Amino acid sequence: MHxxxxxxxxxxxxxxxxxxxASHCQAGATVAVSAALAASLGxxxxxxxxxxxxxxxxxxxxxALQAQLTPIRARLQQLANSDAVAIGEFAxxxxxxxxxxxxxxxxxxxxxxxxxxxxxxxxLQAYRPFVSERTHDDLEFSIxxxxxxxxxxxxxxxxxxxxxxxxxxxxxxxxxxxxLLARIDALTPVKRIRD
Numbered sequence: 001m002h003x004x005x006x007x008x009x010x011x012x013x014x015x016x017x018x019x020x021x022a023s024h025c026q027a028g029a030t031v032a033v034s035a036a037l038a039a040s041l042g043x044x045x046x047x048x049x050x051x052x053x054x055x056x057x058x059x060x061x062x063x064a065l066q067a068q069l070t071p072i073r074a075r076l077q078q079l080a081n082s083d084a085v086a087i088g089e090f091a092x093x094x095x096x097x098x099x100x101x102x103x104x105x106x107x108x109x110x111x112x113x114x115x116x117x118x119x120x121x122x123x124l125q126a127y128r129p130f131v132s133e134r135t136h137d138d139l140e141f142s143i144x145x146x147x148x149x150x151x152x153x154x155x156x157x158x159x160x161x162x163x164x165x166x167x168x169x170x171x172x173x174x175x176x177x178x179x180l181l182a183r184i185d186a187l188t189p190v191k192r193i194r195d
Contacts, residue, residue, distance in 0.1 A: 028083035038145035048135035114153030
């Protein structure tokens, strides 16, 4: 049953097979898992700095990054799991005559995924001056992945606006889409690691 699916508790191979072999596309879960992985990689860069014995501001920044990314990563995992059952909730609400609430179920998730991924990228960028040379490049990988996941969440939300061109939905989400795109465009992942 779909209600029992917890995608983040599956083995990686099972999760990938489940997404690849499904008859419906799990775009939301894919975005959320990608963003969670990017945040995890970012946390590892802080661990690497602390492992080198940094003190003072670099150590404080590494601990702060850990504290910032831990709840983001946990929430992204929740969103990945809830995406697997969102279509069922959508169908139930629509059948019960709550059409707008039903559509919101499939729009709120991607919006929050994009917001969390963008926030993670912003935190990672703020950590740049403090990251150790050993994990410097990995930090940039994490920023790129977070930014890409944020853009994926926005694209999913924008896709829903195309599929359901209802004025109420556009009034609710178009401003959020524009704000998220501006936020993502303001991110500064390096174009080349060697630059």
